[in-house]
Amino acid sequence: xxxxxxxxxxxxxxxxxxxxxxxxxxxxxxxxxxxxxxxxxxxxxxxxxxxxxxxxxxxxxxxxxxxxxxxxxxxxxxxxxxxxxxxxxxxxxxxxxxxxxxxxxxxxxxxxxxxxxxxxxxxxxxxxxxxxxxxxxxxxxxxxxxxxxxxxxxxxxxxxxxxxxxxxxxxxxxxxxxxxxxxxxxxxxxxxxxxxxxxxxxxxxxxxxxxxxxxxxxxxxxxxxxxxxxxxxxxxxxxxxxxxxxxxxxxxxxxxxxxxxxxxxxxxxxxxxxxxxxxxxxxxxxxxxxxxxxxxxxxxxxxxxxxxxxxxxxxxxxxxxxxxxxxxxxxxxxxxxxxxxxxxxxxxxxxxxxxxxxxxxxxxxxxxxxxxxxxxxxxxxxxxxxxxxxxxxxxxxxxxxxxxxxxxxxxxxxxxxxxxxxxxxxxxxxxxxxxxxxxxxxxxxxxxxxxxxxxxxxxxxxxxxxxxxxxxxxxxxxxxxxxxxxxxxxxxxxxxxxxxxxxxxxxxxxxxxxxxxxxxxxxxxxxxxxxxxxxxxxxxxxxxxxxxxxxxxxxxxxxxxxxxxxxxxxxxxxxxxxxxxxxxxxxxxxxxxxxxxxxxxxxxxxxxxxxxxxxxxxxxxxxxxxxxxxxxxxxxxxxxxxxxxxxxxx
Amino acid sequence: xxxxxxxxxxxxxxxxxxxxxxxxxxxxxxxxxxxxxxxxxxxxxxxxxxxxxxxxxxxxxxxxxxxxxxxxxxxxxxxxxxxxxxxxxxxxxxxxxxxxxxxxxxxxxxxxxxxxxxxxxxxxxxxxxxxxxxxxxxxxxxxxxxxxxxxxxxxxxxxxx
Numbered sequence: 144x145x146x147x148x149x150x151x152x153x154x155x156x157x158x159x160x161x162x163x164x165x166x167x168x169x170x171x172x173x174x175x176x177x178x179x180x181x182x183x184x185x186x187x188x189x190x191x192x193x194x195x196x197x198x199x200x201x202x203x204x205x206x207x208x209x210x211x212x213x214x215x216x217x218x219x220x221x222x223x224x225x226x227x228x229x230x231x232x233x234x235x236x237x238x239x240x241x242x243x244x245x246x247x248x249x250x251x252x253x254x255x256x257x258x259x260x261x262x263x264x265x266x267x268x269x270x271x272x273x274x275x276x277x278x279x280x281x282x283x284x285x286x287x288x289x290x291x292x293x294x295x296x297x298x299x300x301x302x303x304x305x306x307x308x309x310x311x312x313x314x315x316x317x318x319x320x321x322x323x324x325x326x327x328x329x330x331x332x333x334x335x336x337x338x339x340x341x342x343x344x345x346x347x348x349x350x351x352x353x354x355x356x357x358x359x360x361x362x363x364x365x366x367x368x369x370x371x372x373x374x375x376x377x378x379x380x381x382x383x384x385x386x387x388x389x390x391x392x393x394x395x396x397x398x399x400x401x402x403x404x405x406x407x408x409x410x411x412x413x414x415x416x417x418x419x420x421x422x423x424x425x426x427x428x429x430x431x432x433x434x435x436x437x438x439x440x441x442x443x444x445x446x447x448x449x450x451x452x453x454x455x456x457x458x459x460x461x462x463x464x465x466x467x468x469x470x471x472x473x474x475x476x477x478x479x480x481x482x483x484x485x486x487x488x489x490x491x492x493x494x495x496x497x498x499x500x501x502x503x504x505x506x507x508x509x510x511x512x513x514x515x516x517x518x519x520x521x522x523x524x525x526x527x528x529x530x531x532x533x534x535x536x537x538x539x540x541x542x543x544x545x546x547x548x549x550x551x552x553x554x555x556x557x558x559x560x561x562x563x564x565x566x567x568x569x570x571x572x573x574x575x576x577x578x579x580x581x582x583x584x585x586x587x588x589x590x591x592x593x594x595x596x597x598x599x600x601x602x603x604x605x606x607x608x609x610x611x612x613x614x615x616x617x618x619x620x621x622x623x624x625x626x627x628x629x630x631x632x633x634x635x636x637x638x639x640x641x642x643x644x645x646x647x648x649x650x651x652x653x654x655x656x657x658x659x660x661x662x663x664x665x666x667x668x669x670x671x672x673x674x675x676x677x678x679x680x681x682x683x684x685x686x687x688x689x690x691x692x693x694x695x696x697x698x699x700x701x702x703x704x705x706x707x708x709x710x711x712x713x714x715x716x717x718x719x720x721x722x723x724x725x726x727x728x729x730x731x732x733x734x735x736x737x738x739x740x741x742x743x744x745x746x747x748x749x750x751x752x753x754x755x756x757x758x759x760x761x762x763x764x765x766x767x768x769x770x771x772x773x774x775x776x777x778x779x780x781x782x783x784x785x786x787x788x789x790x791x792x793x
Numbered sequence: 794x795x796x797x798x799x800x801x802x803x804x805x806x807x808x809x810x811x812x813x814x815x816x817x818x819x820x821x822x823x824x825x826x827x828x829x830x831x832x833x834x835x836x837x838x839x840x841x842x843x844x845x846x847x848x849x850x851x852x853x854x855x856x857x858x859x860x861x862x863x864x865x866x867x868x869x870x871x872x873x874x875x876x877x878x879x880x881x882x883x884x885x886x887x888x889x890x891x892x893x894x895x896x897x898x899x900x901x902x903x904x905x906x907x908x909x910x911x912x913x914x915x916x917x918x919x920x921x922x923x924x925x926x927x928x929x930x931x932x933x934x935x936x937x938x939x940x941x942x943x944x945x946x947x948x949x950x951x952x953x954x
Contacts, residue, residue: 211926214937248926248939396882399923434829434866435922437935475825475864478920492824493856494863510821553884553925560926591883625925627883641886645920651863 144189147328148453151182159454164462166454167331167340192238193322193332195258202237202279203257207320209244209406210438212251216267217241220252223268227275237279243407243442245320246561247307250290255320260301263288293557293579310577312539313563314547315523319407324442327449330410336455338526339417343463346529351422352378355525357533359545364390364481364518365596365622366698367544367611373515376505377423380513385425387416388509388516390486391432391439394478395594396645397625400549401519403561405432405439408523409446413456413469415522418529420467423515428469431486434476443471478649482697483516485651496651497697518623520549540566544610548621554591554628555582564609571605574628585630588729589713593622595642595649596702598709599635618709620702634731635714636721639706640668646703657700660691664707673734676722685711730792733777737793742767744789751781751790809834810842814849824850824860828867837868873908873915875953877901877933879946882921884928889942893929894918896943897950914950 144151147170154177157163169175171190174182195203204224208217221241228234245253250264256278263274266288277283289298290305299305313319322329330336342351356371377385389412393401405412416428432440447469450456458466472490479485480495487509489495508514524546528536537545544566550573553559557579564573570590574580581587589599598619600607607613611621629638647661664687667680688704695701711718720726727735740751740760745767752760752768759775762768770781770790782790813830817823827850831842838861847854861867879894898904901914908915924930927939931946938949 210922210924210937211939214924214927214930214939248924251927393923394920396886396921397884397925398921399925402923435919472826473829474866475829476866477864489825490822492822492860494860551925553928554887559884559928594883625883627887629887633887641883645881649920 144185147189147331151185152179157454159452159457162454162459162462164344166461167336170331171334189328190332193329197258199258200236202259204237204239205242205255205257205321206239207243207245207251207253208241209248209403210436211244211248212253213438215248215251215265217252219268220254220266220271223271224275227271231275231280233275233279240323241325242321243319243324244403244561246316246403246563247305247558248561249557249559253320255302260303262290262299262302262305264290306579307558307560307562307577310572311563312547312565314527314539315404315411315520315549316407316561316563318411319403322408324407324409325445327410327446327453327455330408334530335410335526336414338529339414339421339455340461342418342421342529343460343465348378348422348424351418351529354533355422355528358528358536359533359540359543360521360524360528360536361544361611362518363520363524363548363624365593365620367621370517370521373505373517374419374422376503377425377513377515380506382513384427384512385423386509386512386514387420387423387425387428388487388490388504388514389416389428389430389519389522390481390483390516391430391436391519392474392481392486393433393436393519393623394481394649395596395623395625397553397591397594397627398551398623400551400561400624402436402439404519404523404549405436406442409439409442410450411523411526412443412519413446413450415517415525416469417456417460417467418525419515419517419522421465423513425515426466426468428467429472429490429509430469431472431474431480431490434473440471440473447471477651478645479651479697479699482699485697486516487514494651496653497699499696520624541608541610543612548609548624550624550626552578552626552628554626555585555630555633556580556628557582566610567608569606570600570609573609573626574605578628581628581630585632587628588631588633589629589635589638591627591629591638591706592625593620593705594625595646596620596698596705597622597625598705599629599638599713600709601713604713618705618712620705632729632731634672634727634729635710635717636668636671636727637729637731639710640665640672642706643668643703646699650699650703654695654697654700656691656694657696657703660687660695660700661703663687664691664704668707671718671721672727672732674721674725674732676718678722680722681711681715681718736777737772738770738775738777738779738781739791739793740768740770741789741791742769744787746787746789748786750784750786754780754784756780806834810845814845818849824852824857825864828857828861832867837871871908871912873912875913875934875950876915876917877931877950878917878919878922879931880920880922880924880929881918882923882925882928882930884925885921885930888928890929892943893931893941893946897931897946900947901950913954 157166165175206221254263254266274285277285291298352374360370361367477495480489482497485495485497504514540546547563547565549563562577589601591599643665647665650657650661652658692704747765757774757776759771817827843857847857903916929941930939
């Protein structure tokens, strides 16, 4: 067997036109329709070539080819390794395959050697010979490529020993980084599509919806609506035609979990959508993906093509009588299309503007038909819930937030990347245990959660339990799960201004309060950052925020004031010092900075004079220099080149 | 046109565009995919192409124009051979994306959403590329480049002719 369509002998008849209902189970444990030791050995050998058993002499090199590692040079690495194995005649005993994202993009390109699970980080092309020589041939570790803890300096040999992974619970991401996303056999060998086969053969739509309700799964796109409830509404809705839509328009700056799931485990999303289709009575699905994610689109296309060819997607799926097809729609670059009604309008070929709800998409969605719309991560949870049961899933997490959530941990933190944790873990655990603390030994200031709709949490909130309800009551929100860590050099007024400039340019313009309100709020924040603020601006901002929040139609307008409200709540003193003292405590707002040379430290080397683009620095050689504040454009070039730390920001 | 060298090329484009119109005629919700693929052919959306699309789909030109100007992906003017998109995401912002943008902008002497006279580069920003782990990031055509500094970014764009 070279792939899962190969027949063991002439008794097998499975094709996409004439599917066999035992196809999946048969390929994993079969043959089921006849007894033959040769046939069953063929299957075992094939599965073992994908999941290599510990005792096997065969080795497999997994190279991460997600967007992160690819941009760090993973593809060149892949070519180099294949070439090296070829020249040394190792191609038969050592396999090489690409995988999706491991989540630890900071350390890329990443490489895992199976079955020992040795985990190499930042592997460059010139390290390839050493890995082959030492690890593959010599059975030793290439010590200097192992992950090194930035604090303790200890090295970790395997994946599980790296602190970044050790504290995580990877359910949705369990396949990401371990299977080849462009190979359906890899997914099936890892129990893939068993969820949908259990659904269509053993469960009724009502039972599935009950199970999803029991699991307690809530929408992972941000709002946290109970998934089972939504499915129930669509199931009950009257209509000859229904649709399933997957929202993969991941637009929040700072969030990339959906991209990683689509790139690393696309079949899980397809399977989730199929189960949903069966449960709600739909036979057609759409995936709306951002055009900025070309790799995700490519892998989805491959996945759909393969699933159709293998008789798992399409008409009469595995001879169950259930039909389901999936199409991809590429977004055209509008953040507001992440809002459900805007997304549906965009699929229909219009300007992506939200509309009034009700009617909700569950009653009247795509082309006026009942539509079940869920996010990528939500769908990716479904196959495991169906396979293992709702009560298994609900045993993870807190009272009202079940299961795990993927966060994109970024910003000024040592270990950036994707982390999947059980609900209820504390923010401190995520940032300091998994994230390894703040970069360059600086002090923690705030963490921004939930993107442009979310809020900033200060140090005293770090022990907050991470779940939907605690975050809402703290004035933040789960959102899609972006976590941007900020240190003492980040200015909170500037952060609020940054998010407002984003929502202002992305506001679709339909509702006047949002269109005009975001513009005015941005004006005020820009004024404050430029040192032109007035004390009454604070009240005006608060009032505008309240109005925009309560009078906008969709989530964009209703939540866009959150960054202002939360920074004002926890960092009001920063606003005041910008306005009253014309001073930016973090030293980030350019207009409020003044560069000065400490004459005692200056040796008069002239480096700063050379780099200053505005000719603002003067002084004799070996005599202390001075900066002319009237000419200085505050670019910071002088500070970067000064070897004596004599230039300070006042 | 003052010279004839471009004519055969433009005929070729015309042909594939006509094929495209045929493919989508009568399909529901075809406007956006049609515009996307037309832009792939021409590199931008010429007025004549939008008019023909409107005719084929039986949609008022005003609606087509409305959709084109709503989405940031569509362009009404010719663009450079290489599209530089500097990420403005939160993580990139915090790690100095502004400096990267300024450096690139200074190097190729164009502002945001502008194209160099020789049509070599178009400079754009993008809300988030989803490669936050490597911030600050920029994308040149389909390649993502991470862990940038102002100097490094300048060096990278030189590689694109």
